[in-house]
Amino acid sequence: MLAHAACATYRIGEETALARATAGLGTEMPATALRAVRVGGILLGHGLVFGPVALGARLLRRRWAGGGERLSALLVALGPSYIKIGQLLSTRRDLLPERVCTALGRLGDSTPPPPRAALQEAVRSAYRGREWPYAEFDWTPVAAGSIATVHRARTRDGRQVAVKVRRPGIERIMRQDFRLTSLAVGAVAWLPQLRSMPVGVMHAQVGGAILHQLDLQAEGAALEQLRANLAEFDWIRIPAALPELSCDDVLVMEYLDGLVRLAPQALSKDARDIAARQVMSVVYEMLFVDGLVHCDLHPGNLYINPDGSLVILDAGFVIQLPDKVRASFADFFINLAMGNGPLCAHIMIESAASIAPGCDLDGFRADLTALVKEAAGARSGEFNLAKFAGRLFLLQRTYGLFPVPEFAFPLLSLLVVEGIVQGLNPELDFQAEAIPVLRRRNMPRASVG
Structure with a gap:
């Protein structure tokens, strides 16, 4: 079982937090090998059954109507780590077909729940020795996610609560998957084009953060931190955690009834516009002001x-960002929005984790300045962060x-x-919405030409 974190959130760079999450991985090689065989078997099975159908549809230039459902089924079969990937991909309707995103979107809270007997045993065991x-x-379950199921309950004193129950056996599977991806990352890190990249460190930090989601008591503390940080906004609600009712495998929260999914088809145009701006405002507040960042707002x-x-x-x-990272990211983003490519390049160079010997810094500055100028010149709704990030990563790898x-x-x-925001309001100016938050807090350095 994961030890409870000393802090409410996973703090990047904390080796002790990652060590707690991955303790014992080296002694689990036989089980990890079996997990690798299982993952390979699932991939092979799905490939043999549906590969010819997909290939035939492609050769005939026809749309394979069941592609999204089959991908969703494959991720469910592979397990929670892969379901999490599907949840994140489901938001990218600008990059993936609508039918695929719709199918993957159902992974958010409607993955198959564990057997009832297993849930009952897990919950009653968690409260063993307590009333x-x-x-x-x-x-x-009222919702079934990749890591936990959520149940409605009424306490002895009459309160309606939501009870989040960690899936039985999920920690073992996710630890094995982390070990498998560690081995894969270690192998690809030897590729010439990746040798100078800190892929091992990136995997350790992202993987550690994902494994940290298994700690429901840390999640309860994070809920309370978010509630405190965003208390000034009367248009956002976050359920209160109830630590006196919670235990290791169970997180109890207040129950919020009558909720409507944040989906374009469920809202009027005015409601979509308001929701889009609210989402961006709260995310920018997290990124640029508090540094306590929610990375999973699917x-x-x-x-x-x-x-x-x-x-x-x-x-x-x-994730709790270090102050230096939060400040650097805020500086980069506001200068990106203002089209100040030279200062964006300066920030990237100044905050770099590694710079290859003989790096052409002048060339990097020139190319990044051109990329920023192009992005800043895009009309409202045309800026695409995913494509911008891809080109930025290519520049970094090239230099x-x-x-x-x-x-x-x-x-x-x-x-x-x-x-999500593009689905609600495709014309919303992603960069301009950040300016009021950045200016109000007087955080970034003054731009220079």
Whole structure:
């Protein structure tokens, strides 16, 4: 079982947090090998059954209507680590076909739940030695995510609560998957084009953050931190954690009823516009002001309250950015929005984790300045962060200049919500929405030409 974190969130660079999460991986090689065989068998099986169909559709230039459902089924069969990837991809309707995103979007809170008997054993075992706190407990989940199921219950004192239960056996599977990806990353790191990249450090930090989601008590503390940080905004609701009812494998929160999924088809045009701006405002507040960043705001975690307020239900994948990283990212973003390529290049060079010997810094400055100028000149709604990030990464790889791995988390947060926001309001100016937050807090350095 994961030890409880000393802090509410996974802090990047904390080796002790990652060590707790991955303790014992080296002694689990036989089980990990079996997991590798299972993963390979699942991939092979799906490939043999559906590969010819997909290939035939491609050769005939026909759309394979069942592609999204089959991909979703494959990720479910592979397990929670892969479901998480599908959840993140589901937000990228600008990069993937609509039918694929729709199918993957159902992974947010409707993955197959564990057997009822396994859930009952897990919950009752978690409360063993304590008084059973519930007068009623609905064993049929109201939501089933990749890591936990959520159940409605009523406490002995009459409160309606949401009970989040960690899936039985999930820690073992995710630890094995982490070991497999560690081996894969170690192998690809030897490729010539990747040797100068800190891929091992990036995998350790991102993987450690994902494994940290298994600690439900840390998630409860993160919920309370988010509630405190965002308390000044009366249009956002985050359920309160109830630590007196929670235990190792169970997180109990207040139950919010009547929620509407944050989906374009469920909202009017005015409501979509308001929701899009609210999402961007809260994310920018996290990124540029508090440094406590939610990296998993997919549709299964974002809802609309009956009173119109935005609701964040989950705080498992929440990262505390170091102040230096938060400040550098804010500086880069505001100068990107203002089209100041030279200062963007200066920030990237100044904060780089590694610079290859003989790196052509002047060439990097010139090419990044041109990229920033192009992005800043895009009309409202035309800026695409995923494509910009891809070109930025290509520049870094070409010149051998790599940012600190911590930059991956704010980018991940923005990439996830960008897909949601574009679905709500395709014309929203992604960069301009950040300016009021940055200016109000007087955080970034003054731009220079």
